[in-house]
Amino acid sequence: MTTEPQPAATTQKLPRTLTRDLAQHDGQTVRLQGFVHARRDLGGVQFVVLRDVSGITQCVGSSLSLPLPESSVEVVGRVKAHPKAPGGFEVQVTDFRVVSAAVEAPPLEIPKMEWNVNPETMLDYRYVSLRGLRERAALKVQGEIVYGFHTYLREHGFTEISTPKIVSAGAEGGANLFKLDYFGEQAYLAQSPQLYKQIMVGVFERVYEVAAVYRAEEHATSRHLNEYLSLDVEMGFIDSEDDVMALQNGLLAAIMERLRETCAAEFTLLGATIPDVPAHIPRIPLMEARALVTEKYGHQVGGKDLDPEAERLLSQHFTETEGSDFVFVTKYPRAARPFYTHADHNADGSLNPDLTRGYDLLFRGIEITSGGQRIHDHAMLMDSIRAYRMNPEAMTGYSEVFKFGMPPHGGFAIGAERLTAKLLGIANVRYARAFPRDRHRLTP
Template sequence: MTSPATPEQSAPVALPRTLTQNLGQFDGQQVRLQGFVHARRDLGGVQFLVLRDKSGIAQCVGSGLHLPLPESSVEIVGSVKAHKKAPGGYEVQIESLKVLSAAIQASPVEIPKMEWNVNPETMLDYRYVSVRGLRERAALKVQAELVFAFHSYLRGEGFTEISTPKIVSAGAEGGANLFKLDYFGEQAYLAQSPQLYKQIMVGVFERVYEVAPVYRAEEHATSRHLNEYLSLDVEMGFIEDEEEVMELENGLLAAIMERLKLTCAAEFELVGASIPEVPAHIPRITLMEARALVHEKFGHTVGGKDLDPEAERLLCQHYAETQGSDFVFVTKYPRAARPFYAHPEINPDGSISSEITRGFDLLFRGIEITSGGQRIHDHAMLMDSIRAYKMNPDAMTGYSEVFKYGMPPHGGFAIGAERLTAKLLGIANVRYARAFPRDRNRLTP
C-alpha cells in the first residue's frame, strides 16, 4: 500500500461525483466521493474510513484526519488505487475530507456488524438507522426490482394498473380480521384486500392489477406475518378456468426472476442467496393429494381445512427433491378454506360441486406466497354464496350489483411482496423485508 496523502481542510467541488461501484473505471485518477461513514479505524497514524453510498462501499485511507462518527455524511477527494483486499478491488487515497453533516452521537446499532439472526426487536426499534445496513437495503432493493418487473410484465400482457380504496365499508373476505375506524361517525375499515374492487374493474379493462398496502388485524406474533404488507394483485377476465390464472403467474414469476438476475446479482451475492429457476410449468397438486403425500412420505398428519406450515415445508421439500422445483401450486381447495367469491368446481357430469372450489395457493421454498383462483361471476350463484357464508347481502350491494350486468368468467391472485422477498433472500423474519414493518406490537418508527 502506498503512503497516504495528508488531507487539506476542504474538498474541491469541480470534480463530478463518482459512485463507489464505479471506482474501477478511474484507476490512477482523482475522484470525488460522497456518502456515509460506514466504519472507521486508526492504525498507528494510518486511518481507514469505509464510505457507503447508494451503490456500495469503498475503502478510503489517509493520515492526520479528524474522522467524524459513523453515519456522518462526508465528501472525499482522492486518488484511486488498485488494492486486492479492498472492497471491489480498489481503494481511495484521501487528499481531502469534508464533513457535510456530522452525526452528533454514536449510532444505537453498529451497522456493519448487524445480522438478521440477532434480536429483531433491537434492530426494528432503531429501524430509522438500521435500515441503512447493506443487507437491509439489499432486501429493499430486491423488492423494488421485483415490483418493477411485476409492473412491466403485466403491462406487456395487456393489463391496466388501477387504484382502489383503502377505507371501506365492509371486508372483502369477511371475518373479524379488520381494523375498524370512525369515518365521520360511521363504522369503516381498512381494506384487507382490493379483491372486490379489482373484480369490478375487470368489467372495465378486462385485465387489471394493483400494487398497494393491505391491512389484516390478525394477532399473529410469527416470523411470517405482518399486519400491513404490500400486496401485488392481479385479476383477469374471459378465462376458461383457474388454469389460465396459474399460467399467467408462472410467466410473471419467470419474468421477475430474470429481472432480478439482471439488476440484483450483487445483492443476492451479498446475502449468500440464489435466484430460483422458474419451471416452464410449475407442478400442481390438489390439496387432498398434498395432505396424503406429506402423511405417506413424511409421516406428518395435517389437521384442519388447509395445510399447516410444516406441511407446506415438507411439500416444497418433496418437489425440490423430486422435480427440482422451488415452486408448487396447491389446487382444488375446499369451500370452507376459501372466501365467498371462490368459484365452485364443476363436476365431470356438469354439476356444481358443493365442497370444492377452483381456488389455489402457490408455495415457494416452504411457505405460501400466493392465494388465487377463479371467482364467481354469476349473480345468482354469488348471492347464494354470500348467504351460505352468513354474510349480510345488503352490506355487499356496492359489490354484488355489478354482477347483474354481464360479468365475464374471471380470476386472479395476490402475491405478498415481503414474503416473496424474504424467501428469495433467506430472511428468517418477514419484518426485515419491509422498511418500516407493522405488526401487533409495533407502530414506530
C-alpha cells in the same frame, strides 16, 4: 483538512463517482459522497470506509479529522487497485470534507449488526439499521420484484389501478379487520382490494395493483405482518383458473430473470440463490397433497388447509422429485375459500358445491399466493353470500356490478415480503419490510 460543511473548489470541478464504478477510474482522481460506514485512526494514517448507494470503498489519508460513524462526507482522491480493499480498489485521499456531521454515535454499529445486535433492537432503531448493507439489499431486491411485476403485467395488457383502503365491509369477512370511526360511521382498513379489482375487470378486463393491505390478526409468527405489500392481479375472459396459474407462472419467470440482471450482488451478499421457474409449475389438488405428506412423511394434517409443516414437506417433495421450488396446490374445498371463489365442475359438467377453483402457490415451504377463478354470475354470487351468512345489503356496492355482464375472471395476490424473505433466506418476514407493523410494533 477541514471538517466544516463548506464548499471545496477542487470538488466542484469533478462529477460524483459511485463506489461501484471505481474500477473505471483506476489511477484517476475522483469525487465520492456517502456516509462513514467505519473508521480507523492509526495515528499518522486514517482509514475511512465510505458507503454510498452502490456499495462501500476504503479511503486512506493522513491528518484527517474523522467524524462520528454515519456522518455524511465528501472525499476527493486518487483511485488505486488494492486486492484487500472492498471491491479491489481504494481511494488515496487528497481532500476530505464533512457534509453533515452525526451529532452523537449511532445506537448500532452498522458494520457489526449481523453478529452482535439483538434482532428486536434492529427493529427499534430501524431508521438507522436500514442503512446496513444486508438490510438495504433485501429492500433493493423487493423493489426489483415490484418493478418486474409492473413491467410484465403492462407488457401483457394489464392496467394499473388504485382502490380504496378505507372500506365499509371486508373482502373476506371474518374478524380480522381494523375498525375506523369514519365521521360517525363504522369503517375498516381494507384487508384486500379483491372486491374492487373484480369490479375493475368490467372496465379494463386486465388490472393490477401494488398497495398495502391490513389484517387485524393477533398472531406473532415469523410469517405474518399486520400491514404488508400485496401484489394483486385480476383478469377477465378466462376459461378456468388454469389461465390464471399460467399467467402467474410466466410472471414469476420474468421476475426471477430481472433479479438475475439487477440483483446478483445483493444475492451474493446475502448468500441466497435465485430459483429457476419451471415452464409448467407442478400442480396438485389439496386432498392429494394432504394424503401425500401423510403417506410419505407421516405427518397428520389438521384443519381445512395445509398447516405450515405440511407446506414445508410438500415443497420438499417437489424439490426432490421435480426440482421445483414452486408448487400450485389446487381444488380447495369451499370451507377453506372466500365467498367469491367459483365452484369447480364435476366430470359431467355440473357444479360441485363442495369444491372450488381456488389455489395457493407454495414457494420453498411457504404459501406466497392465494388465487383462483371468481364467481361472475349474479345469482350464484348472491347464493354464495347467503351461504356464508353475510349480509347481502352490506355487499350491494360490490354485487350490483354482476348484474351487468361480468365475464369469467380470476386472479391472485402475492405477499411481497414473504416472497422476498423466502428468496433471500430471511427467517422472519418483518426484516423484509422497511418499517414492519405487527401486533407489538407501531414505531418507528
